[in-house]
Amino acid sequence: RITEAVDAITSTAASHQRTFVVKVMGRNCGYLALMGALATGADWVLIPESPPDVENWEEVMVERLRTGRKAGRRDSIVIIAEGAQDRNGNIIGSSYVQQVLEERLKEEVRVTVLGHVQRGGSPSAFDRNLGTLTGYAAVETLISTPPEGEPQLIGIRGNRITNLPLMQCVEQTHAVVDAIAAHDYERAMDLRSASFKEAFRTLRTFVRAMPHPPAPGHKRLRLAILNAGAPSPGMNTASRAAVRLGVDKGHIMLGIQNGFQGLIDGEIRDMEWMSVNGWASMGGSELGTNRKVPKGSDLYAMARTIEKYEIDGILMVGGWSGYETVHRMFEERSNFPAFNIPAVCLPATINNNLPGSELSIGADTAVNSITEAVDKIKQSAVATRRVFVVEVMGRYCGYLALMGGLATGAERVYLHEEGVRLKDLQKDLENLIYGFKSGKRLGLMIRNEFANPIYSTPFMTALFEEEGGELFDVRTAILGHLQQGGDPSPFDRVNATRLASKCIDYLIEQCDQDSRGSAFLGLTSGKLQFHNMEDFPRMVDETYQRPKTQWWLELRPIARLLAQPEPQSPQMHE
Incomplete structure (x- = not known):
C-alpha cells in the first residue's frame, strides 16, 4: 500500500516540482518507513530506531533536498514513521517537517498521512501464501504440542516457516521499545534483524543528493553492468542500486546497452548518479536486454570491447541466458585473456529457475500479476458457472504455477516437474x-506452459468442456507477457537493491585483491551466498533449464490438501 501510494504521489510531485511529506504506520518500528523509502527511492526517511545523528538535522535535510533539485530532481519525497523522534526523544511530526521545509525551501509542501489505508485492500500474493503456510504450520504445532507446552509464535525466517517461544518474541519487542525510550539507539538497531540494518546503511547512500567525490589517489575501477535474458521487473532497480553504490565508492560505472549483443557491438556509455534517477520503481529494462548467448566470433568481439573500454569487472543482471554466457566467458579465459576479469551474476527472471538462489528478482511481481488476473477471472467464472484453465509462464519451472495456485485457491496445478497423465485428468474431471x-x-485449474507437450491447455479445455456437459462451461486464459510487465513489487525492489549492493562489493573486493573470481549470487534460507561459476553445470538440469534442487516443491502437499473437494480424514467428517 505504501509503495503504491508513494509511486502515485511521486508522479504528481514531479509534474508540479513539489515536495511531499508522507507519514506511515509502524508505531515503534521503522520497518514500513525504511522499506517503503528503499522501494520508492525516497529522498529522506525518519525512523524511531535511528534518529538523525546531528542536532541540526533540519538543516542537513533541507540542504540534501535543495542539492537534489539543483542536480535535476523534479520532486522530493520525505517518509516519516509515526514513532519518529530526534536524539533527545522529541517527537518529529509531519506538520513540523512540512513547516521546516516550507520556510527554508521557500516552496509549497504537501503532507499525506496514509493512515488505515495501509491496513486495507486485497492481500498480496506473498501475504496470502504466508497466511496459508503459517496457518498450516500452526495446526501442525497445535496437534504435536502437549497441553503443558510453551506457547509458540509461528512466523517466517530465512524464507522458511519457523516457530519461536512466544514470550521470547514479546520480550525482544519490549526490549526495542525500552532501548528507544532510553535513547540507546545503537542497541535498538542491534535488536533489529541484520537485513534491517543493512537496508538502513544502503538507504543512507541513496538519500544523498550527489555521491561522495573520489578520494585523492583512489584507484577508480571501470565496472560495467548489463541486463540479459527476458525482461524481469526489478532489473532497473538493481541497475540503479549498482550504479549509485559504485559511483559513491569512487568508481566509474558503465552501462552496456541491449545485453551481450551490446557488448559485442560496443554499445557502452558512462553512467552517472543522475543517469538512473527514477529507475527504482520502473519495470522493464532501461539498459535493454535480450536472450542472445554469444558464440564463435561473438566472443572475440566481446573480448575486443572489454579491452577497448578497459573494463575491470562485469555485473550481469538477468536470467538463464545471461548465466550461460558468463559461464562460457569463464570457460574461454584461456583463449581470450580479456575475459580474465571478475564477473558476477545477479538473478533476475520471473521464472525463478536459477541455481543458487531460492528467489529471483521479478518472480514476486509475476506471481502478483498472476494473482490479480486470476482474481478477476474468478469473479467472471462464479457469475456464469464456469471452469477456467489458466496458463502461466515459467518454461520448465513450475514456481509461478504453484505459488499462483496457492495464492488464488486453485483446485489443481499442473507442473512439468510432476508431469501430467491421463488418469490425473480423469480424476480432476471427476472432482469438478x-x-x-x-x-x-x-x-x-492453473497450468505451467510446458507442463506436458501432449496434454496442452487447449486439450484440457476441450476435454473438460466435453465431459462437463451441461454442468459447466470451460474457458481458457493464457496470461502471456503481462507476467513480465508492470512495476516491480516492493519485495522485488528491496531484494534487487540488497543483491546489487553485495554484487558491487564483490567486484570491488575481487579487483582490490587482484583476484579474477567469477560467481553468481543467490538468496538461500535468507542468507546471501556467492557460488563459483565453475559450479554452474553441476547445480542445474541443463535439459530443462532449472536447478536440480527446488525448495518450493516441498509445498506441493499443502497445495494438494487445500485443493481437496472435501476432507479425507474420517475424524474430520465426524
Whole structure:
C-alpha cells in the first residue's frame, strides 16, 4: 500500500516540482518507513530506531533536498514513521517537517498521512501464501504440542516457516521499545534483524543528493553492468542500486546497452548518479536486454570491447541466458585473456529457475500479476458457472504455477516437474463434476506452459468442456507477457537493491585483491551466498533449464490438501 501510494504521489510531485511529506504506520518500528523509502527511492526517511545523528538535522535535510533539485530532481519525497523522534526523544511530526521545509525551501509542501489505508485492500500474493503456510504450520504445532507446552509464535525466517517461544518474541519487542525510550539507539538497531540494518546503511547512500567525490589517489575501477535474458521487473532497480553504490565508492560505472549483443557491438556509455534517477520503481529494462548467448566470433568481439573500454569487472543482471554466457566467458579465459576479469551474476527472471538462489528478482511481481488476473477471472467464472484453465509462464519451472495456485485457491496445478497423465485428468474431471453437482459455482485449474507437450491447455479445455456437459462451461486464459510487465513489487525492489549492493562489493573486493573470481549470487534460507561459476553445470538440469534442487516443491502437499473437494480424514467428517 505504501509503495503504491508513494509511486502515485511521486508522479504528481514531479509534474508540479513539489515536495511531499508522507507519514506511515509502524508505531515503534521503522520497518514500513525504511522499506517503503528503499522501494520508492525516497529522498529522506525518519525512523524511531535511528534518529538523525546531528542536532541540526533540519538543516542537513533541507540542504540534501535543495542539492537534489539543483542536480535535476523534479520532486522530493520525505517518509516519516509515526514513532519518529530526534536524539533527545522529541517527537518529529509531519506538520513540523512540512513547516521546516516550507520556510527554508521557500516552496509549497504537501503532507499525506496514509493512515488505515495501509491496513486495507486485497492481500498480496506473498501475504496470502504466508497466511496459508503459517496457518498450516500452526495446526501442525497445535496437534504435536502437549497441553503443558510453551506457547509458540509461528512466523517466517530465512524464507522458511519457523516457530519461536512466544514470550521470547514479546520480550525482544519490549526490549526495542525500552532501548528507544532510553535513547540507546545503537542497541535498538542491534535488536533489529541484520537485513534491517543493512537496508538502513544502503538507504543512507541513496538519500544523498550527489555521491561522495573520489578520494585523492583512489584507484577508480571501470565496472560495467548489463541486463540479459527476458525482461524481469526489478532489473532497473538493481541497475540503479549498482550504479549509485559504485559511483559513491569512487568508481566509474558503465552501462552496456541491449545485453551481450551490446557488448559485442560496443554499445557502452558512462553512467552517472543522475543517469538512473527514477529507475527504482520502473519495470522493464532501461539498459535493454535480450536472450542472445554469444558464440564463435561473438566472443572475440566481446573480448575486443572489454579491452577497448578497459573494463575491470562485469555485473550481469538477468536470467538463464545471461548465466550461460558468463559461464562460457569463464570457460574461454584461456583463449581470450580479456575475459580474465571478475564477473558476477545477479538473478533476475520471473521464472525463478536459477541455481543458487531460492528467489529471483521479478518472480514476486509475476506471481502478483498472476494473482490479480486470476482474481478477476474468478469473479467472471462464479457469475456464469464456469471452469477456467489458466496458463502461466515459467518454461520448465513450475514456481509461478504453484505459488499462483496457492495464492488464488486453485483446485489443481499442473507442473512439468510432476508431469501430467491421463488418469490425473480423469480424476480432476471427476472432482469438478462432483463439486458442481454439490453446488460449486466455479473451477480453477492453473497450468505451467510446458507442463506436458501432449496434454496442452487447449486439450484440457476441450476435454473438460466435453465431459462437463451441461454442468459447466470451460474457458481458457493464457496470461502471456503481462507476467513480465508492470512495476516491480516492493519485495522485488528491496531484494534487487540488497543483491546489487553485495554484487558491487564483490567486484570491488575481487579487483582490490587482484583476484579474477567469477560467481553468481543467490538468496538461500535468507542468507546471501556467492557460488563459483565453475559450479554452474553441476547445480542445474541443463535439459530443462532449472536447478536440480527446488525448495518450493516441498509445498506441493499443502497445495494438494487445500485443493481437496472435501476432507479425507474420517475424524474430520465426524
